[in-house]
Amino acid sequence: MQLQTMLRFRTGWAEAEGPEHEVVLSTRVRLARNLRAPFPANASPTGLKRVLESVFGAARAVGLKDAAYFKLSDLDKTDLSFLVERHLISPALAERPGHRGVIVGDKESLVVMVNEEDHLRQAALLPGLRLREAHASIDRLDDGLSASLDFAFRDDLGYLTACPTNLGTGMRASCLVHLPALAMTGVVGKLVEGLTRAGLIARGLYGEGTRVIGDFFQISNATGFGRTEGEILAALDRSIVAIVAREKDARASLSAGTAKMRLEDSVHRALGLLGAARLLSFEEGQQHLSLLRLGLAMGWKLPADIALVNELTLTTQPAHLDLLAQKELGGLDRDALRAALVRRRLKTS
């Protein structure tokens, strides 16, 4: 365990700022790129090592000088889980650390995974709804890296990727949205189905292919071929703006008449439980933090703020707690530490 110091760093994308941050926690734009060499799943250890060294060297040369460079084989299981929980590497990368790496920029706002499914997965992360800004940021890094790395590219097919579904721009743009009111009013399932039909993907906060925990959804474009980056971003932006409007409507309907009494009761019960529990499971913590976040986003006077809830949503995950304790905790000890951390942070906020 060597990443304890990262616990003290603020995670830029989890700050409560940026347009529509009451609903849109963060924006992420990633670009998949490959060198002209076998893709990672098909590469020899020597080939992987060469790619890792080339990418680290190129990144150091182009403005990622102050970033942290991690070779994943130097990290233990808890460190790798921590990076997954922090959204800095994928679970798939953590499973195969040999000759894999990650570069983490200042405030965790830029990240480059090396030798995941593709040689490079570069991403920019910002708080709030800021698709164009995030894209501009990662596009600059991409330009810098392409000055010294020869990316596999064809005029007709675009950037070549291990899976043809990522072909073309190699871009996956996404927003992490908090939709508790749509979940409570029972329409979130239909919304997700509608998004899928519209060529978007909706999935849960923690990892690939998952849905719904703490009412967070990641909404992204399904493919990036045949359209320009600007067109993809504009279409996604329109969808996110529409989702934000629907969530706000649902919040308004929940804050009127008897619905308001029920919601106030739920939010204050959540606050009471978070402030008093001695054992708090991950799932229970996320559910109650989601309710508290909803109350705060509606402007109710509560003894916390959205930034704190965002922070606790991250720091109460299992590997974060293990790093804090500097040992691998058993389930009950972890639940006790989670409860103590939440109580302490709510008290001092």
Next chain:
Amino acid sequence: MICQSCGQREASVLVQTVTQNQVAKAALCSSCASEFQPEAAFDALMEALSGLSPRARAQHGRCPTCRTSFADFRASGRFGCPDCYEQFQSQLEDLLPRVHAGAYRHRGKTPGRR
């Protein structure tokens, strides 16, 4: 809560699947959840691959660079190296529009240094 798939690690994800109005929920650890990828585009690719005509499936030959065969690609949905796109060009002409909503040509960024 312990992961309902591996029964070993702590669950950190609640996966919900909706199939024909039947909702199923499972608590999974991040590792097991990573293997659960109901992604529309990838599903469309695998469906398109399984629906190829016998003639197209029988395309022989391996990528001269990485030795990946079309059967390898059909099984995994992944190519072995960038040169596979040359080797399997004819099959891709059929597959790409089906996976990418009718698109057949890149219209986005071109690297500056070319």
